[in-house]
Amino acid sequence: MFFYYILLGFIGIGALIYLFFAARDLIRISIPTFAGGGIYVGTPVEAIPIMLELANIQPTDIVMDLGSGDGRLLIxxxxxxxxxxxxYEIQHWLVKQSRELAESEHLSDKIEIYPDSFWxxxxxNTNLVLLYQISYAMKGIEEKLQKELPVGARVVANGFKFPKWKEEKTIGNVRLYIKK
Ligand SMILES: C[S@@+](CC[C@H](N)C(=O)[O-])C[C@H]1O[C@@H](n2cnc3c(N)ncnc32)[C@H](O)[C@@H]1O
Incomplete structure (x- = not known):
């Protein structure tokens, strides 16, 4: 009987741990989805040099990542x-993680991360946007950038296309756009 209760105890603890992680994942999927953006998936490491090549970063550039995740593109x-x-990142745990990453790289003076919706x-005030969002957000982001970005600003988008803007250059799944 004693071992039976011990076994039940372990099963109960296992179920609680499982529920905790399931609830956490559900929250992490729901928050960005309700905020009109993509869930968190970091830009694949092999795409980062391609984004940088297309971005051709200059010392005067004010770069923005809309939905900055763990901050890898900012870094x-x-x-x-x-x-x-x-x-700008809607999920607080990612804001915290990315600020910590920036600090560990001694780049806190060069990087600002805000817990806000990019909408x-x-x-x-930016002249270079780095973007890895989701297909259904691209139309709205394109319209926002068309209204707000200065002429000549560059946008380097990984993964998904803008419906109207014509890309200047494409490498694999990464596209460079210039605001006209
Ligand atoms: C596909 S991930 C890209 C993360 C990062 N930019 C990268 O390339 O590694 C999309 C990110 O956008 C965030 N996001 C979704 N909707 C948002 C919104 N309305 N405002 C700010 N961040 C948002 C998500 O939480 C997620 O971290």
Whole structure:
């Protein structure tokens, strides 16, 4: 009987741990989806040098990542010499993680990450947007960038296309756009 209760105890603890992680994953999928963006998937490491090549980062560049995840693109841009890299990220755990990553790379003075929805922020002060979002968000993002970005600003998008803008250059699944 005693071993029976021990076994039940282990099964109960296992079920609680499982429920905890299932609930956490559900929240992590729901928050960005309800915010009109993609769930968190980091840009694959092999795509980062391609994005940087198309971005051709200059020391005057103010870079923005709309949905900055763990901050890997912001860090890559800062290391490539951008003046400032700014990220907006809706999930607080990713904001915390990316700020910690920036600090561990001694790049906190070059990187700012805000816990905001990118739909609600003004992007007119950036001249280079790095983007890895989801197909259904691309139309709205294109319209926002068309309204707010200065003429000549570059957008380097991994994964999904804008419906109207014509890409200047494409490498694999990464596209360079220039705001006209
Ligand atoms: C596909 S991931 C890309 C992460 C990062 N940019 C990268 O390339 O590694 C998309 C990110 O956008 C965030 N996101 C989705 N909707 C958002 C919104 N409305 N405002 C800010 N961040 C959002 C998600 O939480 C997720 O981290």
């Amino acid at each position: 890559a841009a800062a290391k490539a010499g951008a003046k400032k890299s700014i990220g 609600h922020v003004d992007v007119s």
